[in-house]
Amino acid sequence: MEPNPVLAYGRWIAETPAEWPAAALEAAQKAFIDTIAVSVPGACDPAARLVFATVKDWGEGPSAAIGTGARLAAPWAALVNGTAAHALDFDDNFDPAKAHASAVLVPAILALAEQEGSSGMACLDAYVAGLQILGRVGQGVNPTHRNRGWHATATVGAIGAAAACARLLRLDERQAGHAISLATSMAAGFMSQFGTMAKPLHAGLAAKSGIVAAGLARSGLTAGLGTLDGVRGMNRLMVGADYEHLRDGLSHVEHGQTLRFETRHVGEPLLILSSGLKAKRFPNCGSAHRAQDGILELKQRHGFGPEDVEAVHVRAPVSHLDNLMYADPRDSAQGKFSLEYGVALCLVTADCRLDDFSDEAVMREEIRAFYPLIHRHPVDKAEGEFPTEIEIRLKDGRTFETAVAMPKGSIAAPFGMEEYWAKYDGCVAGLLGPGESERLRETLAQLPRLASMAALMAVLAEPFASQSE
Structure with a gap:
């Protein structure tokens, strides 16, 4: 046993x-399918395009920048593709880390895999292993790390x-230990960037950092061993000076978040199976999804x-409502972090x-008219302690709850x-032709048996994003 x-x-x-x-390999394959699916339209998002425009002249390389026709050095391809994967907020969540895991892991792995053949x-092996460590580090600093405003997608x-x-x-x-340590020096990102282009950039930065940290470690660059739990480690710097008090006072633990770094049984349980990933039904912040599911169920x-409808009351954990910070969203980015917009969409369009996430769509008056009817009720409990409760009152006096x-x-x-x-078909429609869509789908289905990622990335390397201009 190694306590460090x-x-x-x-x-x-x-x-x-x-x-x-x-089952773990199947779950990892689904994560690749889901992430690549959302990356196709994500590559057309302004944030991803601006990132590509910035790095495209920094040197060619072996790794495809999705939808651009360009190949870049692996870190820059991961930066572009990670931004694309998270641009639409349609990518999965991972509860142990409170992070968007696949939007970071898949772009990093794909870019490096092209470099290495x-x-x-x-x-798939790298994904399962990386997700496990991502989860273990997240459990060591959460829930406080994220509750205090760090964006775990970027840091963890x-x-x-x-x-x-x-x-x-x-x-x-x-070398692997040094790679992990080096990455702590690249871990940064605040939740104050939610609703801006910087939020999806966080996933790209994290993916890029993973490649850089591992590459430096392979070259022999060393790093400190106290960067996670040392006197000035991640726990005390990115949780707080009261870290030990918080850790020792925990009375309720969710998702294995004990504020302790598990070192005795690093791989048990295997988190991809015991916690799983939260694939997204809707392309907006997952904190709204329980309410949206409830609205559609009641309808x-x-x-x-x-x-x-006369009134809608939503009672939800305060952490969820804090994430949904835009009660009166004014553009597509803010709309993704608005309870009011997500609930109103489900009321009006049943979808x-x-x-629904263009600047014009967010400003539709028929949607905005419902905002005064939607009432928030924050509950000071963790999400596992308190489900999201939805109450709908109708003009005829009837009330429905779930x-x-x-x-x-x-x-x-x-x-x-x-x-x-x-979901894949809905994401790629209009951006990939029928032949390209089917070829990519067939390759994804064969992912465990691919000798290299060349066939998979050949379709993604084509400049399909230009078709949306």
Whole structure:
């Protein structure tokens, strides 16, 4: 047993056999399908385009920048593709870390795999291993880290990406440990960037940092061993000076978030199976999804229309409502972080789709008219302690209520493969031609058996994003 988490995680990355349960590899493959699907329209987002415009002249390389026709050095491709993966906020969530894990891990792994000529199975292996370390680090600093305003996708994500890249490069335990440590020096990102272009950039920065950290470690660059739990480690600097008081006073633990870095049983349980990933049903902040699921459930069950509604009351954990900070959104980015917009969409249109998140769509008067009817009621409890409660009062005096503990797409209500492919089809429609869409789909289905990622990335390398101009 190694009590130092940097060394423990480095050893686990280096020494754990690539003998994962079939269910873990299937879950990893679904994460690749989902992330690549949302990256196709994400590559057309202004944030992703601006990132590409910035880095495109910094040097050619082996790795495709999705939808641009350009190939860049692996870190820059990961920066562009990570931004694209998170640009629409349609990518998955991972509860142990309170982070968007796949939007960081998949772009980092793909860019590095193109550089190294890695197989599809090696990429799935790197994903499972990287996700485990991403989760373990997240459990060591959360829930306080994120509750105090750090964007864990950017901070914990960079460390998880370094672990995945160290695994893909087959670093030894000391090198892998140094990669993890180096990534802590690149871990940054504030939740105050939500609703701006900087928010999806965080995923790109974390993906890029993972490749850089692992590459530096492979070259022999060393780093400190106290960067996670030392006197000036991540726990005390990015949780707070009261870290030990908070850790010792925990009375309720969710998602394994104990404010302790697990070093005795790093790989048990395997988090990709025990916690799972939350695939998104809607392309907006996941904190709104329980309420949106509840609205659609009540509409389907009771058959009322938007014209019948007098008031909507949403009781939800304060952390969820804090994420949904725009009560009167004015553009598409703010609309993604608005409870009012998500709920009103489900009331009026009985859906929430990609095309609902343009600046023009967010300002539709028929949607905005419902904002005064939607009332927030923050509850000072964690999400596992309190489900989102939705109460709808109709003009005829009837009242309907429901409570949603876990959204559609979570481990409690998981997507089947057919739902992943339906989401894929919706994402790529109009951007990939029928032939390209089918070829990419077939390649993704064969991911565990690919000798290299060349066939997969060949379709994504084409400049399909220009078709949306």
